[in-house]
Amino acid sequence: MDGDLLRRLTPEVLGVLVRRGADFAAAEDAVQDALVQAVHGWPADPPRDPKGWLVTVAWHRFLDAGRADVARRRRESLVVEEPPPGPTPGVDDTLRLYFLCAHPALTPSSAVALTLRAVGGLTTRQIARAYLVPEATMAQRISRAKRTVSGVRLDRPGDVATVLRVLYLVFNEGYSGDVDLAAEAVRLTRQLAAMVDHPEVAGLLALMLLHHARRAARTTPDGSLVPLAAQDRSRWDTALIAEGVRILQAALARDRLGEFQAQAAVAALHADAQAAGETDWVQIVEWYDELVRLTDSPVVRLNRAVAVGEADGAWAGLAALAAVDPSVPRHAAVTAYLHERAGDRATAARWYAEAAHRAAHLAERDHLIRQAARLNARLPG
Incomplete structure (x- = not known):
């Protein structure tokens, strides 16, 4: 059974039923019934036209449900006047x-x-x-x-x-x-990009690819988080990076900048650096300035503070951080990081412990606890 084929065909089949007059909820139920029947029947007797088969079975399920529901009889009398399902038109x-x-x-x-x-x-x-x-x-x-x-x-x-x-x-x-939701999101965004000629759709796809390219290096075998600066860049997927950069460059050339294109530009600059010390933080700050202009998001301002700390020094980063609402997620972790960069280990250790207390995910919490313990071990007794 080709599960990928069924997943690709699901929205197409659902769209056919909705276009024929079925309401979304009933159509979706009918398509799910057809998929179950396909899973059980196709291995022994695969159809020549999988989409046509699914449309026919789902449509019959929808009509059967309509006949059983008195409240739907009037709508059924309208939809059954349409020609019976034959060859499925090539409309997506x-x-x-x-x-x-x-x-x-x-x-x-x-x-x-x-x-x-x-x-x-x-x-x-x-x-x-x-x-x-x-x-x-x-x-x-x-x-x-x-x-x-x-x-x-x-x-x-x-x-x-x-x-x-x-x-x-x-x-x-x-x-x-x-379910690998990151991979699923990439698949769906690729699908959307093939249907919609929009620079922000391309920008989101580029952003996903550039982040997804670093996935193998983000954790250790035991699941511990690895910060960007410490990642083994030889494990990054260079093919995904090249594709993401190509898509981003084409989007930026259209001169209709949006937030996903700007985020992708930041990711591309990280991907371009052969080592953490070679990162072009000055240009990253400039892209965060664009993002602030586009979104005025507190999360963007938080990330910008980190970039400023790398480009202009930890104290400049802390000054930028002072303008960010402390309730923003990861604010405590950024505070700890910048204080450590400034050489204030005691303050950094306290903030890492606070950040661990606020962490939403177990892996992030464990990472922050280890950071606090590392600094505490270096403090004078």
């Missing part, structure tokens, strides 16, 4: 599903879950495992999301920025459970 409605799943009425977590289910073709169990929540909880979240978008007409262009934000959230989840 996946882009419409991207916009539907990133509808502004949905919370970010619901938009992510619905995108992974409807566009990514993942099962509810896979999504639940990836987000470390019970399957029943994820099923409820997806059901609420489907009800929210059912009946929404996509007769106007969707909001690309919202779709990109959802995909970025997926990518940042990384890997957990039995």
Whole structure:
């Protein structure tokens, strides 16, 4: 059974049903039923036209469900007048599903879950495992999301920025459970980039590729975090870096700068350095200045403070950090790092311990605890 094929076809089949008049929730249920039947039947009797087979089975499931639901009889009487499914037209409605799943009425977590289910073709169990929540909880979240978008007409262009934000959230989840969400986000963003000629779509894809290229070097075999400066750069994926830089350069040449292109430019500068000491921090600060102008995000200002500390010295970095809200995630860790760079080990150790207390993830907490212990061991008794 070709699981990748089923995942690629899922949004296309769902799009066909929605275009024929099925509401999103009923169509999605019908497609899932068809996928289950494919998993059980295709190994012994594979169809010549997999997409056509899925459309036919899903459409029949949708009509069967409509006949069983009195409230849907009127809609059924309309849709059954359409010609029965024959050869499947070469129309890909996946882009419409991207916009539907990133509808502004949905919370970010619901938009992510619905995108992974409807566009990514993942099962509810896979999504639940990836987000470390019970399957029943994820099923409820997806059901609420489907009800929210059912009946929404996509007769106007969707909001690309919202779709990109959802995909970025997926990518940042990384890997957990039995689903590699970072790889899944790259796959979906590649798919979106093939459908949408937009420099920010290209910028997000470049950003993902440049970050994904460093993945093998980010942790030790026991799962401990390895800071960027300490990573073995020979383990970085040079092919992904080259692709990301090429995509970024083409996007920047269009002179329509957006935040994902600027973030990708920072990642490209890190990737370009053969060693941590060769990093062009001055240019990175300039790109963070652009990001501040574009977003005025406190997280961007936090990252800019680190870059300023590298480019102009730790005390300059601490001065920049003073303008950042202390409640921003990683603020304590950055404070510790800059104090260590300034030579104040005692203060740095205290802040590393505080950062460990605030850490949201176990690997990050353990890393910060080790940093505090390392500095405390060097303090005079």
